[in-house]
Amino acid sequence: MLQPDLVQFIAMGGSQTHNGDEEEGFRGAAEQQVEGNPFTFSPQLLRLHRDHQLFEDGDVFRHMYLQDLFISEAEEQPVPSVSEFGCHISGCRAVFSTLHEYEHHYNSLHRHVCCSCRRSLPSARLLDIHIQEWHDALFTILAQKQDMYLCLVEGCGQKFRTSQQRKDHLIRLHKYPPDFRFDKSRKEKGTREASGEQRTDSAVVAADDVCRSEGVCEVMCGVESNQLEQEESMETHASIEEAAQSEDFSASAQTPETNTERLKPKYSYRVPKTVCFGHGSVRGFRGQRGRRK
Amino acid sequence: MWRLNKVRHKAGGHANSLEELRTKRREKERALRQARRDRQLVSKRLLLNEDEEQDTMEVTPGEQDVVTLFQKLQHGSTEKEAFLRPLSKALRNPSAQLTFIKLENSMHLLVGLLTGSDARCRLQAVRCLHELSHSPHTSAASACLPATPYLLTYLSGQSTKFTELCLYTLGNICPESEKVKERLLAQGIIPALAGCIQNHRHNLAVVEAAGFALFQLLQSKDAAQKVIPAVLASSLPSQLLSVLTPDPDFGLAPAIECAWCLHSLTSSSEDHGELLAQGALKQCCSLLVSLGGAVADGNTDQGVELLVCPLLRCVGNLLSSCPSEALHSELGGVDLVAPLCELVVALLHTLPALAKETAWVLNNLTAHSTESCSALLTLNLVPRLLELLPFSQGINTMVLRVLANVAHKKKEFCIRLAELGLLSALTATLKMADQNVVTLSLEVLFMMIVSCPQIAEQFVSQGGLSVLEAIQYNSDGEVRRRATYLLEQHILTEK
Numbered sequence: 001m002l003q004p005d006l007v008q009f010i011a012m013g014g015s016q017t018h019n020g021d022e023e024e025g026f027r028g029a030a031e032q033q034v035e036g037n038p039f040t041f042s043p044q045l046l047r048l049h050r051d052h053q054l055f056e057d058g059d060v061f062r063h064m065y066l067q068d069l070f071i072s073e074a075e076e077q078p079v080p081s082v083s084e085f086g087c088h089i090s091g092c093r094a095v096f097s098t099l100h101e102y103e104h105h106y107n108s109l110h111r112h113v114c115c116s117c118r119r120s121l122p123s124a125r126l127l128d129i130h131i132q133e134w135h136d137a138l139f140t141i142l143a144q145k146q147d148m149y150l151c152l153v154e155g156c157g158q159k160f161r162t163s164q165q166r167k168d169h170l171i172r173l174h175k176y177p178p179d180f181r182f183d184k185s186r187k188e189k190g191t192r193e194a195s196g197e198q199r200t201d202s203a204v205v206a207a208d209d210v211c212r213s214e215g216v217c218e219v220m221c222g223v224e225s226n227q228l229e230q231e232e233s234m235e236t237h238a239s240i241e242e243a244a245q246s247e248d249f250s251a252s253a254q255t256p257e258t259n260t261e262r263l264k265p266k267y268s269y270r271v272p273k274t275v276c277f278g279h280g281s282v283r284g285f286r287g288q289r290g291r292r293k
Numbered sequence: 294m295w296r297l298n299k300v301r302h303k304a305g306g307h308a309n310s311l312e313e314l315r316t317k318r319r320e321k322e323r324a325l326r327q328a329r330r331d332r333q334l335v336s337k338r339l340l341l342n343e344d345e346e347q348d349t350m351e352v353t354p355g356e357q358d359v360v361t362l363f364q365k366l367q368h369g370s371t372e373k374e375a376f377l378r379p380l381s382k383a384l385r386n387p388s389a390q391l392t393f394i395k396l397e398n399s400m401h402l403l404v405g406l407l408t409g410s411d412a413r414c415r416l417q418a419v420r421c422l423h424e425l426s427h428s429p430h431t432s433a434a435s436a437c438l439p440a441t442p443y444l445l446t447y448l449s450g451q452s453t454k455f456t457e458l459c460l461y462t463l464g465n466i467c468p469e470s471e472k473v474k475e476r477l478l479a480q481g482i483i484p485a486l487a488g489c490i491q492n493h494r495h496n497l498a499v500v501e502a503a504g505f506a507l508f509q510l511l512q513s514k515d516a517a518q519k520v521i522p523a524v525l526a527s528s529l530p531s532q533l534l535s536v537l538t539p540d541p542d543f544g545l546a547p548a549i550e551c552a553w554c555l556h557s558l559t560s561s562s563e564d565h566g567e568l569l570a571q572g573a574l575k576q577c578c579s580l581l582v583s584l585g586g587a588v589a590d591g592n593t594d595q596g597v598e599l600l601v602c603p604l605l606r607c608v609g610n611l612l613s614s615c616p617s618e619a620l621h622s623e624l625g626g627v628d629l630v631a632p633l634c635e636l637v638v639a640l641l642h643t644l645p646a647l648a649k650e651t652a653w654v655l656n657n658l659t660a661h662s663t664e665s666c667s668a669l670l671t672l673n674l675v676p677r678l679l680e681l682l683p684f685s686q687g688i689n690t691m692v693l694r695v696l697a698n699v700a701h702k703k704k705e706f707c708i709r710l711a712e713l714g715l716l717s718a719l720t721a722t723l724k725m726a727d728q729n730v731v732t733l734s735l736e737v738l739f740m741m742i743v744s745c746p747q748i749a750e751q752f753v754s755q756g757g758l759s760v761l762e763a764i765q766y767n768s769d770g771e772v773r774r775r776a777t778y779l780l781e782q783h784i785l786t787e788k
Binding site for chain 2: 057
């Protein structure tokens with residue numbers, strides 16, 4: 001770990017060479033001491049040549065004056081522009097003009113993301129339920145014998161033998177709509193929201209389309225899940241068959257009973273669930289990049 | 294003399310409405326930007342007669358009149374002035390200009406009248422030449438070349454209006470071509486200009502005109518080799534500096550021209566020794582401080598920014614040559630830190646480009662000066678800087694550099710910066726789309742965390758952890774490396 005004293009030493013060294021060249025003071029000693037320290041800042045005197053881009057506006061201003069086009073009251077005041085916030089998740093090109101918008105976007109679409117199938121759920125609870133019901137082998141086994149499908153309404157606590165039964169419960173008792181977006185059964189995992197996604201055969205889904213649509217739960221920033229699963233070499237059981245089957249389902253179909261028979265345990269982790277990068281991050285690596293690490 | 298509070302139109306056009314004017318301005322601005330990108334940014338100035346109404350255009354005499362007038366001038370022995378006056382008006386028309394220069398002996402005639410014994414004819418002749426020099430056609434301006442030795446000679450004369458016209462004429466033809474410029478240099482334009490300013494020190498119009506002519510000379514592409522050494526060796530630097538006085542009676546316009554000359558000198562050449570020795574840094578700083586105060590208070594003459602701009606640039610570039618040990622003595626006790634901060638804030642909404650230049654000067658001031666960094670802290674200027682961080686197009690990047698300069702100096706400074714709220718400002722800038730902003734924010738964060746372990750804890754408690762984790766998915770490799778390093782080596786290990 002870089003000692004604070006070392007930082008001071010380097011800083012002093014840096015200040016002696018200041019003729020406008022690239023400053024190496026901080027970097028020199030630091031990188032010899034600590035392996036792989038990527039931080040390189042040191043104070044730099046910036047000498048700007050008259051043709052420098054930073055001087056463009058002022059020069060134009062000057063020449064407008066020379067050519068008698070300078071006006072006393074600025075009719076069109078140049079408004080200083082505000083920095084945009086861009087979603088940092090690689091592949092998501094969404095950009096926002098306020099911090100709030102960005103945070104809302106991030107919290108809505110990237111925070112509770114399933115590491116296996118990369119779906120984004122609106123809350124931690126729904127994410128847990130999703131992972132349990134979709135990616136947990138033990139759940140599948142237990143569900144054959146007992147009521148495992150938890151009601152989605154917090155506080156209700158009732159459990160059901162099948163997801164269809166749960167759905168009926170949600171509709172009847174809790175007045176949920178029949179097409180509640182966050183209760184898709186596993187067989188429909190290949191489907192997309194009508195709001196914009198086109199299924200294509202190519203792997204990469206345009207992330208900005210996806211992120212733009214409001215309230216979408218099946219958000220895939222990156223590679224499609226079936227594609228991922230096909231590429232996954234280790235510990236994938238019958239994933240190809242799964243994928244092929246999911247291709248057939250359209251948005252409306254929901255066949256509850258067949259779920260339990262067709263579902264096979266499928267492990268498509270790239271990162272074990274026990275590894276957590278902290279709150280709010282995707283619990284996994286980004287598609288291709290993660291694999292190269 | 295240019296009156297800044299009036300809207301002026303280039304001769305030859307009516308602007309019937311404000312809307313037309315706006316459109317014209319926008320087009321002109323676009324053209325100027327493109328010209329600058331092509332390194333072809335040059336302007337000429339036309340000195341109107343005092344008796345000319347700027348908005349009323351006489352019916353422009355046709356080309357025929359030019360020919361007729363010329364013939365009359367050739368053949369008449371007396372009353373030449375009577376023909377010269379209308380000729381100068383006629384020569385405002387670009388096609389008339391072309392016609393005139395193609396007439397045999399026309400330029401010879403004009404030069405003869407310029408050097409003749411009739412003073413009024415001399416004045417009218419130089420006016421004709423001035424119109425030609427302002428021509429959009431290169432050939433017309435270059436046609437004035439035979440007159441240059443005389444124009445230069447007359448610079449040491451005493452007649453003010455006449456001298457003014459000579460200067461603007463020279464200034465207009467100067468950038469026309471390499472050949473013209475070399476001819477003028479060989480004919481001694483630099484000593485002539487120095488002498489002229491010396492002689493006419495108290496005449497604002499002449500000083501302004503001389504400043505303009507020098508500025509034009511300094512715009513040539515190889516000015517650094519061919520022009521600047523001679524200028525620095527002459528008495529021009531001290532004269533230019535002496536014009537930079539905040540004396541309100543002296544007027545802005547001459548100071549504007551001289552300041553732009555100084556900017557051309559400091560930005561084209563790295564040889565600042567002579568200027569520093571003459572006290573340029575101190576002079577520019579004190580004027581900047583007094584003007585800056587006026588800008589911040591909001592009571593400025595229109596056009597003050599035209600002077601503030603070149604002054605900022607001079608100070609910025611001179612600071613980059615000034616050895617840090619000598620900084621304080623060079624500045625002569627002028628406190629720059631607070632005025633610059635005020636200026637950035639004041640200019641942000643009126644002229645954001647100038648606000649960015651101000652922030653650049655702050656960077657150069659704080660880069661190697663612990664006193665300046667300390668002043669930023671003790672004068673409670675940091676919160677104002679933090680307020681600038683939302684603004685893009687280079688402003689926040691430069692402000693982050695300044696803050697990084699401060700953090701780089703001392704551990705105590707980092708602690709103080711954290712107390713002033715820098716960490717929460719960084720959690721916002723770390724989310725911005727601009728990669729330069731994110732990288733610099735990470736650098737600042739790194740320096741702060743390394744200087745004090747409590748800062749890491751504070752950062753985490755403000756929700757910084759998730760911000761850094763999000764950055765690990767950033768598309769830029771350098772950014773990812775930094776975020777990961779910071780997390781692994783300094784934040785997660787602390788826990």
